[in-house]
Amino acid sequence: MVRFDPEAAERTILGDSLDDGALWLLADPDVRGARAFATSWQDRHGALAHDQRLIPWRLFALGGIYEDDNLTVKEAAQCMRIRGSLAQTLHALPDGAYFHMTPTPPPDDPDLLSHHELEVFADYSTMLVQDDQARLGDPGPAWFEALATNWINAAPGIVGVGAARPFDVPVIVDVRRTPPADNTLELQQAQHVTEASLAVPSGRLLISMQDFDDELPRIPLTPGTYVVRVYSHGLDTFSEDGLDGEDRYHVVLWPTDEEHPAQVIKRYPEPLPGG
The missing domain is CATH 2.60.34.30 (Competence, DNA-entry nuclease inhibitor, ComJ)
Incomplete structure (x- = not known):
């Protein structure tokens, strides 16, 4: 069982089974699963579709916070494409390093x-x-x-x-x-x-x-x-x-x-x- 951070492309091994992952999540569901925030957000805005995710305008790795004004709803695959660029940038950099963020390449030039x-x-x-x-x-x-x-x-x-x-x-x-x-x-x-x-x-x-x-x-x-x-x-x-x-x-x-x-x-x- 592995936890994956999509903003930094970092993996944390939680154990050898789904039970190990469940125990890790249930040990602190509000922090590790954002249970309280997700529930209150759903109460205010309604449930997400199965193919939708919340994504921060200012990504969490860059200091973004869990607040309504910093979150928007996007299609799940698009969320991964947005975060992929950041993960490629941060992966080899030490903590505190400066970097130059790049926009998503235009669709008419996939290379x-x-x-x-x-x-x-x-x-x-x-x-x-x-x-x-x-x-x-x-x-x-x-x-x-x-x-x-x-x-x-x-x-x-x-x-x-x-x-x-x-x-x-x-x-x-x-x-x-x-x-x-x-x-x-x-x-x-x-x-x-x-x-x-x-x-x-x-x-x-x-x-x-x-x-x-x-x-x-x-x-x-x-x-x-x-x-x-x-x-x-x-x-x-x-x-x-x-x-x-x-x-x-x-x-x-x-x-x-x-x-x-x-x-x-x-x-x-x-x-x-x-x-």
Whole structure:
């Protein structure tokens, strides 16, 4: 007999039989079975259908409480889909860790695992897409020269990405099961596209510039090697002094068994801004 927490994907073994589970529940039915609350809720709102469940607006693992204003009724399978995203995020994180919550992937793209919208400080007009445990150290001038020329370079556990401005820039990160198609509209519209492989043994992805503050959101991934492709947009929107513009960056990752060298897939026809 096992108790399953759908918000954290944690299992607690209660015993070897249904009797063991019943004894555990009956030892404290108000806490372990929410008997008193469920009964009072049903008295106020009526019984649930057999395929319905109560689910909190603010999930209990994130501080939600048992109150009417925090609960809504949804179909049971939908409740599990909502909680599944949270369980995947929390499963490998220690208590008290910061994380970046993701919305449910849109139904028209079943290969999209997670979607993240960030503001990233591009110090010296560069960002690092990296494993949470990787450190760049001092790679030398050649590493940064290649990064400035191509807006892409790689070191163990790290992919360096160029940006147009040394400020906070909008970065969208999508994690996919499969590569994007070669003829996507975004590949046609993006002005500069780069690619490199990245090992993420920790299962946590960090995007910053040599900043490892605990409050920076980590993106959970299945540990392994990924292709990192960066689509850069809005490179022709800058003011004369190069400080104001509508540049944005779309980082797409998908798992791979092969090493992909740092390379330019599509080059901006003008000198890259920010150099």
